[in-house]
Amino acid sequence: MRYFVQFSYNGKAYHGWQNQPNAITVQQVLEKAFTTLLRADVSLMGAGRTDAGVHAKQMFAHFEVGEIVDREDLIYKLNSFLPEDIAVQEIFEVLPEAHARFDASERTYEYWVCQEKNPFYTDSAYYVKHPLDISKMNQAADLLLKFKDFECFSKSNTDVHTYLCEIKEASWVQKDKIVVFTITANRFLRNMVRAIVGTLLEVGTGKSTVADVKSIINSKDRSKAGYSVPAKGLYLTRIIYPDTITTKHG
Incomplete structure (x- = not known):
């Protein structure tokens, strides 16, 4: 069984x-x-x-x-x-x-960024001391929903056959000194979320612009995207399956 x-x-x-x-x-x-x-x-x-x-x-x-x-x-x-x-x-x-x-139809990840030194988040969030422009980061995140090919955010030398993903949600929310990025898609490439977060953080700190993110995605070049943020702040939070996996249909 x-x-x-x-x-x-x-x-x-x-x-x-x-x-x-x-x-x-x-x-x-x-x-x-x-x-x-x-x-x-x-x-x-x-x-x-x-x-x-x-x-x-x-x-x-x-x-x-x-x-x-x-x-x-x-x-x-x-x-x-x-x-x-x-x-x-x-x-x-x-x-x-x-x-x-x-059979998984969609997956959701969260990435946690801590804006102050906090011993309780040492192993569970990424400490970024520089001020972040959440509004611009959300503008850049909105762009992700307009694209399908995310080769620029994929780890190099992987054995994937396609870089196409359908992103359904991508947004930043600030909760006191914690900033949480939530992203939902039908599938993710290796290292994709961490590369996206690194790229959006560069927008938030003023190192790049919203327009730059559009150019990065179009380039399909991993070297043009932002750095890969540490694993400790990343959480797989939800996986959705169709009801049919447990129901017999005649």
Whole structure:
């Protein structure tokens, strides 16, 4: 039977989601917990990959195993077994063909910027001391919705076949000394959000203009875009799936 698991994690201690040789990852730790408790080899397919140090407030993966009789009990045992920085919220049955990665219709990320030195945000936000022009940053963010090709924000030498993404939301909101960028799209390229944030921060500090951002996107050249901001401020916050993954239609 195929199941989805919903979970969250603080990415500080991990080299991203996906299994890698000689590095501890979230996938590795979760698979070990499932395999130990279910006494069967469990392989997880995640909704996507997050880079080293990136956090997830909501993440999904699918796996196959015999019938789970008491899902609530399994969730309790998993959370007791897992380290404090990974938590499981839900396990639910899906159709045999449901896929955690390919069936996701949209994903949302947040990036947190702290405008003052704050020990409570040292590991969870990017400290930027320079004043930021939020209005201009939002003007630049609005431009993203008018484009489809984001090669300029993609990590170099990746194996992607297309740089096309449909961005549905991109905006900055200031909450006291914390500035939060929220972006929603059907898919994201590797390092895309961190490169976008770095580019928009340069607009906010006056190093570049809103018009520059339009030129950067049209250039399709990563070297013309802004720097990649640190992973610690990035959060995967929401993944949307169609209801049909759990409903049989005749």
